[in-house]
Amino acid sequence: MREVSFIKQNKEKWLSFERAVFNNDFEDPDELASQYIHLINDLAYAQTYYPKSKVIIYLNQLAAKAFQKIYKTKREDTNRIFAFWKTEIPLxxxxxxxxxxxxxxxxxxxxxxxxxxxxxxxxxxxxxxxxxxxxxxxxxxxxxxxxxxxxxxxxxxxxxxxxxxxxxxxxxxxxxxxxxxxxxxxxxxxxxxxxxxxxxxxxxxxxxxxxxxxxxxxxxxxxxxxxxxxxxxxxxxxxxxxxxxxxxxxxxxxxxxxxxxxxxxxxxxxxxxxxxxxxxxxxxxxxxxxxxxxxxxxxxxxxxxxxxxxxxxxxxxxxxxxxxxxxxxxxxx
Structure with a gap:
């Protein structure tokens, strides 16, 4: 598949996932995790077939941000109450x-x-x-x-x-x-x-x-x-x-x-x-x-x-x- 076709085929999916991640606009963490797996698959595909493409940088950063959202560390859990007032409520x-x-x-x-x-x-x-x-x-x-x-x-x-x-x-x-x-x-x-x-x-x-x-x-x-x-x-x-x-x-x-x-x-x-x-x-x-x-x-x-x-x-x-x-x-x- 040509790179242009690859981007065109997945563009809306990536943008939707991006909005969900950066705006906390998701209800079911399991659903987000499932979309994350699809994103990782797309990243692996791009790394294989388009190794010099900028789309790899995009997917890498998006995947990193999603990982932080889905798999929270214990430290983040201890700061949950603080984050509630600092970030969650304002958003x-x-x-x-x-x-x-x-x-x-x-x-x-x-x-x-x-x-x-x-x-x-x-x-x-x-x-x-x-x-x-x-x-x-x-x-x-x-x-x-x-x-x-x-x-x-x-x-x-x-x-x-x-x-x-x-x-x-x-x-x-x-x-x-x-x-x-x-x-x-x-x-x-x-x-x-x-x-x-x-x-x-x-x-x-x-x-x-x-x-x-x-x-x-x-x-x-x-x-x-x-x-x-x-x-x-x-x-x-x-x-x-x-x-x-x-x-x-x-x-x-x-x-x-x-x-x-x-x-x-x-x-x-x-x-x-x-x-x-x-x-x-x-x-x-x-x-x-x-x-x-x-x-x-x-x-x-x-x-x-x-x-x-x-x-x-x-x-x-x-x-x-x-x-x-x-x-x-x-x-x-």
Whole structure:
């Protein structure tokens, strides 16, 4: 067989395998291993019949990368947890970034609805938060400490209770994705309408700034994490609605696996938010502005970078070694 015919015959197979290897776009390791064997056979054939061909360099590099993916060393296994947050989650977030964007759009819409509703209906906030909570907050505002409600209970007790509550909200946002994402959107609707109306309430009472420098000490990470968790639910719902070339069940399993990983990745941020709410927010009234704003900007920057910026950096780093970018394009072999 002529070399040109050999390349033409196998080109699509190699490119497909390359995408799977470099983008982690494979579900069954056994299937990847089987394709790897075919690749090795092609490499052996090329070495035999085209010993001076550049296609050997291409297949060699692709085979080496595939080998690392399939046959992981013990050292890699011990670093599995580290790699999960360093590489796997960022790549997932890059691949499913549109779902994260949609979740943020819904966040802004629902929060705005909460603001508008509270501005046009004085009883709206009470219908959501309850008379007791609202009356207590009004008393705190009149006493000169709008954030006093966050100072109730012990530090550790508040931290544990808040963290458990946040984990439940996140789990619900994800699990409810099985309703085709409808109840996931409802969870977002409830929480973010509450947020918008609550913030407007403080604005109306002329303590908006005090509420911002208090609530958002923990809220920056907490709210952001809820949005990320909701995006996991949307991914799960979409896997059922749009199975693509997979069977609906296979697509669902893939969506569930992906969503669980995103959910797990958000929990450290949720715990951090719970810690801040239990140990730091309660002191916001005596905290200098520079410190409270510094905490808010720092926490928001960390979680924003991890989910919105870092995935692009990891994706770029992963794709750079591809042979197609190393001046040996397959099209020119």
């Amino acid at each position: 997932i977030c890059y691949q499913y970034r549109k779902f994260i964007y949609v979740a943020f759009i819904l966040f802004f819409i629902f929060t705005a609805i909460g603001v508008i509703s509270a501005a046009n209906n004085a009883e709206f906030l009470r219908s959501i938060l309850g008379d007791g909570y609202v009356d207590q907050t009004i008393e705190n505002i009149e006493a000169g400490n709008p954030m006093a409600i966050y100072g109730s209970g012990s530090n550790w007790g508040s931290f544990i209770e808040i963290s458990i509550h946040n984990m439940k909200v996140g789990a619900m946002a994800f699990i409810f994705g099985v309703t085709l994402g409808i109840l996931t959107i409802w969870v977002m609707f409830e929480n973010f309408i509450m947020l918008g109306s609550f913030q407007y309430f403080f604005y109306e009472k002329d303590v908006f700034w005090e509420s911002v420098r208090g609530i958002w000490i923990h809220g920056a990470m907490e709210i952001f994490a809820i949005v990320i968790q909701a995006s996991a639910g949307l991914i799960l719902g979409a896997s059922i609605l749009f199975p693509g070339t997979h069977s609906r069940y296979t697509s669902f399993k893939k969506g569930a696996k992906t969503g669980i990983k995103i959910l797990i990745s958000s929990y450290p941020f949720m715990f951090s938010a719970g810690f801040l709410e239990g140990f730091v927010t309660r002191y916001s009234n005596v905290m200098p502005n520079w410190l409270s704003i510094g905490i808010i900007l720092t926490t928001l920057s960390i979680i924003s970078y991890y989910y919105l910026v870092y995935p692009f950096k990891v994706q770029k780093k992963i794709t750079q070694p591809q042979i197609l970018n190393l001046h040996i394009p397959l099209e020119k072999l």
